[in-house]
Amino acid sequence: MKRSDFFQFTNGPKIPLPFSDKEYENRLKSLRRIMGKVLKVGLIGVGSIASRRHLPAWGKERRAAVVSISDVDTQRAKRVAAQFGIKRVYEDYREMIAKEELDICDICTRSGTHVSVAKICLDLGAHVISEKPMAMTYESGRELFEVIQSCPKRYTVV
Numbered sequence: 001m002k003r004s005d006f007f008q009f010t011n012g013p014k015i016p017l018p019f020s021d022k023e024y025e026n027r028l029k030s031l032r033r034i035m036g037k038v039l040k041v042g043l044i045g046v047g048s049i050a051s052r053r054h055l056p057a058w059g060k061e062r063r064a065a066v067v068s069i070s071d072v073d074t075q076r077a078k079r080v081a082a083q084f085g086i087k088r089v090y091e092d093y094r095e096m097i098a099k100e101e102l103d104i105c106d107i108c109t110r111s112g113t114h115v116s117v118a119k120i121c122l123d124l125g126a127h128v129i130s131e132k133p134m135a136m137t138y139e140s141g142r143e144l145f146e147v148i149q150s151c152p153k154r155y156t157v158v
Contacts, residue, residue, distance in 0.1 A: 039064040042102040045109035046071040046080040127154040
C-alpha cells in the first residue's frame, strides 16, 4: 500500500482511507466544479446552537449562503429567519431539500436525530455538516459511516 492509502491522526494509529486514489481524484474534480458558484445551504433545526454559532458563521462565508431553514417549530423558525434575513422557512426538511436543490445541509437538531437526518440528506443528494455527536451509539454511527462510504457526497461533524 502507498502512503496515500492511509490517514493518520496525530499520535494515533494509521487507518486505511475508505476510497482509492482514483476515487479521491474524482471527488476532487467534482469539488472543483462547484467551487466557482455560491453554494446553497439549508439549515435544519434552529435552536440556540444554530442561531448563536452556525448562522453567524455562515453569514461571514462568501462562497455559501443559507437560503432556507427548517424546524418543527415554525414560529421559532420564522423568528430566526427574520433575524438573519432568510427568505424561506419549512417545517419538513425533506421538502426543503427537494424544493431548494441544496448543496449543503447543516444539521443542528437534537443529538438523537443526527443519524436519521444525515442519512436522508445524503440520500437526497446534499453534502452534510452535522453538529456533534455524529451518533449516540456505535451501531448507529457505523450504519451512518457505511452510508457515507457508499455516497459521493461529503459528511463532516463540527
